Amino acid sequence: MAELHKIIASVKDALGTGARNNSHPADTIAAVPVSPSALRTELASAFARELEEVGGKFLGILSPAEVTNRIVSLAGELGAETVALGQGVAIDMDAIGEALERADFRIVRTLPVADIERPAMRSRVAEAGLGIAEADFAIASTGTLAVVSNANRPASLTLLPPASLVIVQIDRVMLNLAAVLAEMGPSGIAANRMTLITGPSRTADIEKRIVLGVHGPKSLHVIVMWPRDD
Template sequence: MSTARDNILKRLRNANAMPVQSTEIAFEPWGFDKSKTEQEKMARFCQALTASHAQVIQLESSEIGATLETISLEKGWHRAAIGTEGEWINDFRQGLRALDIIEYQNDIENWKSALFHEVDVGVTHVLAGIADTGALVLWPSVQEPRTLSLVPPCHIAVMRASTLHNHFLEVMAEQNWAANMPTNALLISGPSKTADIQQTLAYGAHGPSELIVLIVKDK
């Protein structure tokens, strides 16, 4: 096995092995404090995501395809769903080429059964990250609809490190949402979970039971 693949597998297994402390961590809200360094923001973001049972891997943009390929082999996936556009769409196609890829370009009624019953993973881009709460901001579109992140058992979300902000208001202000308000925005902080039944926490009841976040370092 190549050194590059060894390194990817090591990062993936380290992400899986990180202790879950979702019932122990008490985060103090940051409010509107902008004095945090980039390192502090990233540390808070990764800690909050991990505490919510997400797996986090930091990587170079050149490693996206190889990382997707390695994760797919490790998980034994057979079918993936992706959009049709986006900064790293070609990396998605390359990394998932060994799988049966469904690109979201047809009416949902034509492949709804496959999406709900056969697709193992949905891969999407991320508009921004929120350090304060460890949340991902997705801006669904015709090219990359929200079902890709809400339906398959696993969601892989790929975000650029420079899109990490302190809080949600900062995301809206710095990305000028007032002039270009989305018709739909998703905030995702971990895998789907519920405690409705006997107040026992269960994952995957209403969506993905697994969330893997790939954070692409800026050059």
């Protein structure tokens, strides 16, 4: 991740130069150019801050190789003997499943099934200690994940296991919900069912005490993946 630190340092230097120039208000100050990578990093950092504020756990901005190793470590930390995972948007979930199997975890893979078999599939997912899904988008302003459900990635993956891990590509971290909806477009919104996840499940009891995990995962972990070619 040395390249990431270089990007952040270059942004700080550029901002510092802009501040010095601003000591002459009468001068015309040109906008500081910011690279697309720096903008993505800033959005990811804002998302991480908001995620932590709502009780989620940010596991970092990781390369594809680091993602697999971190997932295996997390499954061990959680004591999740069984892990449920579906197909990804762009991530090779099969490779992640194989790495988990080599580490002696049992895997439940969600696949398209007939209507009569869906209750059995949901039951297997619910019995897993950890559910893994790839988000279609992340929303920086609220720390929210947007996951489109389909037969390969049912909503049960992020709803039923007691711990949830969601992975999102860094270029799919958007500023706000409006940006997500604009990216999907009217046809995409009409054709898909999207789940918005903001932190782990939390419910207030009659005494207004917050209880985690009643209607969904008790813990939510998120990884932002840095692309291979950056």
